[in-house]
Amino acid sequence: MIVGVDVGTSVTKAQLVARDGRTGPAHEARSTLYTLPGNRVEQDMDEVIGTVVTVVRAAVADAAQFAPDEPVEALALTGQGDGLWLRDARGRPVGRALSWMDGRAAPVLEGWSADGTTDAVFRRTGAGMFPGAAGPLLAHLAAHEPERLAAAETAGYCVDALTQRFTGERTVDASDASVPFLDVSTRTYDDEALGLCGLSDWRGLLADPAPPGTLFGLLPKVAAELGLPAGLPVSAGPFDIPACGFGSGLEKTGQGNLIIGTTLACQVLAADPAPGSGEPAGMVLATPYADRYLRVMPAMIGTAGLDWLLGMLGVRIEELDALLAQSPYGAGGVTALPFLSTSGERAPFVDARARGRLDGLSPLTGRADLVRALCEAVAYSARHCLETLGVAGEITACGGGARSGEWGRIFAGVLGRDVHVREDAVGIRGAARVAWDALGTAPETPASSFARVSRADPEAVSYYEDGYHRYLDTLEKARQSW
Structure with missing residues (x-):
């Protein structure tokens, strides 16, 4: 088994x-997200590593009862991407980590967008940058705290910060390194891209x-802390x-995946890096498989915006499906733009000024219509x-929003x-699959064994075809006014 x-x-x-696909109890630990003036969002690297130690120890304690005849074969790590986790030669943090949600570099990106650098x-x-990207x-x-960069040996990410602390290795996974300076076809850094951003010296x-x-x-020493060999x-x-x-089962080129989480990540498996x-x-991300790439649109919208609206309306998340069922296709004439992040949007376009809105309101509009819109x-x-990514095959979905049957039918x-x-445990299943592939031992149950299917109703498909094109028209006009 895998931890x-x-x-x-x-x-x-x-x-x-x-190996048979079963998962043990899920153990969780929270870490602090520091939201500071100047659109800064940071995390304490040592605190985050401490949460990993806590949950791994708890999971390891389940092993004897969970699968007594299976040894622990590997520790498989995954986690948040982007941002900037600066470390010294010993892997210690050089200041707090800058989250992928950080917005302090928005002026840099605005300048790069204006002069053609982006x-x-x-x-x-293939990397479209946004304020919280490493570039x-x-x-x-480099412009405001060069002494901080000078004190660092590595400008990395969350997963490789853990890896260095746990194994002593200074490394990075190719998926993390892909944004924004990696030539994913050769898995080497593009020096011209670095130069375009004025970062050759770093x-x-x-x-x-x-x-x-x-x-x-x-x-x-780490193994003893974790309870592992x-x-x-x-x-x-x-x-x-x-x-x-x-972890959702992407295996064939053209297949797509939706992660309906706090943000909405859309991805398509491709055979070429274009x-x-x-x-x-x-x-465009390099993957653990040399001949496969992921084209990704990590939109800023998702369940966070829905949570905001439900909170404004005094509705519990447990009521979502019942509420959606009360409103017909088209939400009684109410339409929405879903851009409810203070950072704007980063996919399929980048605009820090992007904002949400609701249109078509009347005295007949109810809470169900607002939520459905x-x-x-x-x-x-x-x-x-x-x-935009070129999806051409089966679509899978995961994340908290995928638990809603009614919302799933809307997506379909x-x-x-x-x-x-x-x-269940989709990211962890994906990390475990990669670990097993590296070990050369495939699990008994493939990730493509799905819990359920949200069916596409022909009437809904017909209605939403027109609705989608109206959405695109509204979006195009809104972008001119932001």
Whole structure:
């Protein structure tokens, strides 16, 4: 069995995954997200690592009862991507980690968008940058805190920060390294992309990506803390978006995956690294498999906006399905733009000024109509992302929002096809799959064994086809006024 760990933005989870597909109890620990003036969002790296130790120890304690005849074969890590986790030569933090939600570098990105830098980097690496990406954050620190960069040996990410602390290895997973400076076809950094961003002098801070299939050994001192044997193989990545894709069952090129979480991540498995059509947004990721890439649109919309609306209306999340069922297709004439992040939007377009809205209100509008309009708008955005990425096959879904059967039917109707839903431990399952592949031992049960399917109703498909094009028209006009 595998001990899987998923380090989220504020919650770290760990559980055992057996070869037959069973998962052990999920153990969670929260870490602090510091939201500060100047659109800064930070985390304490040592605190985050402490949460990992806590949940891994709890998961390991389940092993004897959970699968007494199976040994622990590896520790599989995944977690949040992007941001900037600066470390010194011993792997200690150089200040707090800058979250992927951090907005301090927005002025940098605005300048790069105006002078063509963003587009030029996108054409070279397929990475559409946003304020919380490593490129703008590095440039911001180079301009305002160069002494901090000078004190660091590594400018990395969450998962490789854990890996260095647990194994002593200075490394990075290719998926994390992909944004924004990696040539994903060669898995080497594009020096011209670095130069375009004015960061050539800081190239040494970027660790070289580990080759596909690399495993590291757990340090004795750390192993004792975790309750695991010294030298146990450690699989370090991919980060959470690709891990969820593989944990949901992405196997064939053209297949798509939706992660309906706090934010909405849309991804398509591809055989070549060319970015999808459209504006410089999203990313192309190297994966643990040398001949496969992920085209990704990590939109900022998702369940966070829904939570805000439900809170405003005094509705509990447990009431969501019943509420959606009370409103017909089209939400009684109410429509929405779902851009409810203070950071604006980053996929399938980048605009820090993007904001949400509700239209078509009347005295007949009820709470159910408002909620349905927002849920339909998120589904429209998902279709916008997936079509931009070039989806051509089966679509899977996971994340907290995927637990809603009614919302799942909205997604299926808008996308015009059935949506295959995997509900439990998806990121951890994906990390475990990568670990087993690196060990050369496949699990007995593939990740493509899904819990349920949200069916596409023909009437809904017909209605939402027109609704989607109205959404695109409204969006285009709104973008001109933001």
